[in-house]
Amino acid sequence: MPPAGIPPARALPSKESSLFKEVLHYYEDRQLKKGLKAADSILKKFPNHGETLCMKGLILTHLGRREEGLELVKQGVRLDLTSHICWHVFGLIQKGQKNYEEALKSYTQALRFDKENMNILRDAAHLQTQLRLYDGLVETRHTLLRLRPQLRQNWIGLAVAYHLSGNLAEAKTVLEQFERIVKNVPDYDVEMSEVLLYHIRVLEDLGEYTEALTLLDANAKSRAIIDRVAIQEFRARILSKAGKDEAQQAWQGLIEQNADCYDYYKGYLSSRGVDVDAITDENRDKALQSLHDFSQQFSKASAPLRMALELASGAKFAELVQPYLETRLEKGVPSLFADLKSLYRSPEKRDAIESAVTALLSTLQHPPTVPSPPDTDPTEYIWALYFLAQHYSFLGNHKKAIELLDEAIAHTPTLPELYMFKARVLKRAGDPFGAAKNMDLARTLDLQDRFLNTKAGKYRLRAGLVEGAVELFGLFTKKDAQSPSHDLEDMQSLIYLTEEADAQLRNGNLAMALKKYDAIHKIFDVFEDDQFDFHGYSVRKFTVNIYMNLIQWEDTLRSHPAYVHSAIEASRILVRVYDDPKLASKPSSESELSSAEKKAKKKAKKAEKKVQEEAKKANPNATNEDKGLDVSPPKDEDPDGTKLLQGPDLLERAVKVLKPLTTMAKDNVNVWIAIYDVAIRRKKYLQAVQALNHAHMLNADSPELHIRLVDFKRRWLSLSEKPSEDASLATSSAILKLLPDEVSVEVFNSQYLQHHSSRADAILAAAKVSRTLGAPREEVEASLFNALNADTALAIVAFLSEIRSPREEEFRTACQGKFELSTLFLSPADLAAARKAVVQKDPVAEAVEDKAETIS
Structure with a gap:
């Protein structure tokens, strides 16, 4: 008879029962081969023993x-x-496959039959945190604390x-009980x-400042x-929130420790009644005097001087x-403009900066035939x-910027920053090929500088030279990697993946562009999965404050610009x-690979084979390797x-x-425009009009919104079969607020063009709508010649090409006349020549290849 409470199908004789305990023991000790052998011994006699089958699986x-x-396991x-x-x-098993919802369901089932199993409860708590099921998490942590109140981590886990x-009130109570x-x-x-x-942080969040200060001071x-440092920061912050007079002294103590921390100065000024984000004429002088005193006290600190520039105005x-400016120009600080750029929001400050630097330059300049004055600093x-x-260049005067840079290069031709910024000016002026060429010149001044090589690679990508960029990146990636691109993807380089995806998209290679955007999405999935281990580790190691910051960061993870950009572009490709569907026709994969990538692939295969052979020689009897539950790439x-690109369910x-x-x-x-484009094709009309509503609230004059409003109205009116009555009523009501029935789409388009006749992007949008509504091509073409704007000129060229306009070349010529520095409007043959010139072989390029093997 089996022991009481054990189902007959689960019961095992004493010998097999002992063997099953050994299976569990061997698994915990990772003696997997022995565990497998023991499990097979049980299954020979009891092939339908579920627990043994699961352990074997x-x-x-x-x-x-x-x-x-x-x-x-399923069996x-x-x-x-x-x-x-x-x-x-x-x-x-499900947790190892990152299927957290199903894993939690399995753990919940397990707890039905063993409610006090500590391992299962802990794992369930981690899954509930990962899935943000906080009500269930509180219940699970309560159970863990009740079962093991002597474990400190269970108290902190519940808090x-x-x-x-x-x-927060209950979190405070738990922490108080724990400390008692x-x-x-x-x-x-x-x-x-x-x-x-952490306790003090909770009290601060609750607004119980007196109690927080008492606890802080006693334990300090x-x-x-x-x-x-944390004691001082907590104390200064809480004193400020409590409105205590001691706050000023607390912030001053922090400034004395770190005189270049802007937050400390903001806290100090705030304690004196000055909000630096909302400065007024009444307290401006008070703030400037304080910053002046600090700059005198800490002569090497730049923070008080820089903050004073934000707060000062006029003659001051x-x-x-x-x-x-003089101090930093004398020292040769390359980032000076980046430091001061935020001041350019004020035209008054911008003009003052220009006047100061121009006056300084005039004292430094001298005719070429006259020797430099003794006190002149080159x-x-x-x-x-x-x-x-x-x-x-920031003001848009690119010709003047290039003249100044050429003058500087003639004086000092060995300074990489000059070529780098000339490349940036040319990029802004619409010459990606000249930009890439100049960035290459900067790179050749220091061939082992990774930053310069990286920038050169990025600019080649901007010029559509994907193969040339990969060759540069290959100088610094792993030599045994499958390819430089693959290695950078393994390193989760978001900036590289974004740039290459955009380059592939500009080159018309939708498949590779989508693949790189998809790689970005997978990296964010990894970021999301990586937090799982911290749910247990941080509570166990009591690193709670930084853990709470991690949770907050993870909750806003996909607001990162790289994800937002890649998601929008990927959705556009899928919609296209x-x-x-002809766009998904398969290109020749072999021709897409650069010579560097082909060479790298061969090296990677050889290296992988060599590693495997060496591993066998080092340990020929190694047969019990634990390959783990985690899904391997x-x-x-x-x-x-x-x-x-050809996959289903686009x-x-x-x-x-x-x-x-x-x-x-x-x-x-x-985002809402992209959501509309997908929803309307899925025939989710209510979702589509809601997306239009969101876009309208954000920017009612958006050209892309204008196009979609007309598109929706035409689709909705042409529907032979409307959706359900409730959905139809809600959709009709919503679209009427955006585009009333009494206004035809033709009139709506004409009114939009009249209201925004000075905006090039609006003119293009109206032209696209006119073409959709059947307007003559000549009329559409004529309207576009009034939209010679740098931001939309390329889009207009693409539209003229799409409608097969005979005036496309005329528009290109007009653009070339207006944007003299740009090469984007050249003929296809001239564009090909410009692209080729960027990576043309020269003595320097030959030197790079010779040194490539020695560069780390």
Whole structure:
């Protein structure tokens, strides 16, 4: 008879029962081969024992036999649906596959049959945190604390759970109870110090400043809190919030420790009643005097001087900015313009800066035939020219900027910054090829400088020279990597992936562009998954304050500009392919690879084979390797991105990447335009009109919105079969607010053009709508010649090409006349020649190849 409470199908004789305990022991000790052997011994006699089947499946999964192991686990669960071991194992497998929702369901099932299993409860708590199920998390942490109140981490885990769920009062109560019962805390205990700081943080968030200060001062005095800087920062911040007079002294103490921290100065001024973000004429002099005193006290600190420039105005600003500029130009600070650029929001300050630098330059200049005065500093002269070039380029006067840079280069032809900024000016002026060429010149001045090589590669990508860029990046990536691109993707280089994806898109290679955008999305998935380990680690190690910051950061992860940009562009590609499936035709993958990539692939295969051979020689008997539950990166079966572009459910994939942006980037009008484009094709009319409403609230005059409003109205009126009555009523009501029935789409378009006749992007939008409504091509073409604007000229060229306008070349010529420095409007043959000139072989390029093997 089996023991009471154990189902007959699960019961094992004593010998097999002992063997099963050994299986568990071997798994925990990672003696997987022995565990597998023991499991097979049980299954010979009891082939339908669910728990043994699950354990065997788990071991096989660790040994790399994932599919076979998963099937055994599923079989084991079906055979014993009331075993907490089976459900726990199934949850482990699902967690390893990053399927957190299903894993939590399995853990919940396991807890039904073993409510007090500590391992399952802890794992369930981590999954609930990962999925942001904070109410369930509080309940789970309560159970853990009830079962093991002697474990300090269970108290902190419950406090954190309450904090995450928004119940700060309960978090405070738990921390107070914990501090009352904790005994025998050693001196300088880092963990207890972190707990106390966390307690003070909770009190601060609750607004209980007096209690927070009392707790802080008591534990600082007893040295229970050992982070002295944190003590000072907490104290200064809480005193300021409480409106205490001691706040000023607290902030001053922090400034004395770090005189270049802007936040400390802001806190100090705030304690004196000055809000630097809302400065008034009444308190401006008071703030400037304080900053002046600090600059006298800390003569090497730049923060008080720079903050004074933000707050000063008029003659006082001119008085302060001149010595600030002179000192940094004399020292040769390349980032000076970047430092002062935020001041250009004020035309008055911008003009004062220009006057100061121009006056300084005039004292440094002298005729070429006249020797330099003894006190003239050639370094200051060069950096003054450099600064003014940046100044004029920022204002859009690119010709003047290039003249100044050429003068500086003639004086000092060995300064990389001059060529780098000339490249930037040319890029802004619409000459990506000249920009790439000049960035290459900068790179050749220091061939081992990774920054210069990286910038040169980036500018080649901007010029559409993907192969040339990859060759440059290959100088510094791993030599045994599959390719430089692959290595940079492994390193999660968002800037590289974004630039290459954009370059591929400009070159018309939709497949590779989508592949790179998809790689960016996967990196953010990894960022999201990486937090899982911290749910247990941070509570166990008491690093709670930084953990709370991590959770807040993860909650806004997909608001990152790289994700927003890639999601919008990927959805546009998917919509284009949905509209025209011919775009997904397969290119020749071999021809897309550069010679550098082909060479790198061969090297990578050789290196991988060599590593495997060396591993076998070093340990020929190694057969018990734990390959782990984590999903290993799959082999790239789609090197050219064709399968991704030709994949099914194009619109559903677009919905998936755009979904996070409805909350993470809801103030971006382009997000709602992209959501509309997908929704209207999925025939989700109410969702489409809601997206238009959001876009209208953000920017009612948006040209892209104008195009979509007309598009929706035409689609809606042409529907032969409307959706359900409620959906139709809601949709009709919403669209009437945006485009009333009494106004025809033709009149609506004409009114829009009249209201925005000076905006080039609006003219283009109106032209696109006119063409859609059947307006004569000649009329559409004529309207576009009034829109010679740098931001829209290329888009107009593309539109003229799309409608096969015979006046496309005429428009290009007009653009060339207006944008003299631009090469974007050259004929295809001239463009090809300009592109070729960027990577043309020269002695310097030959030297780079010779040195490539020696550069690390």
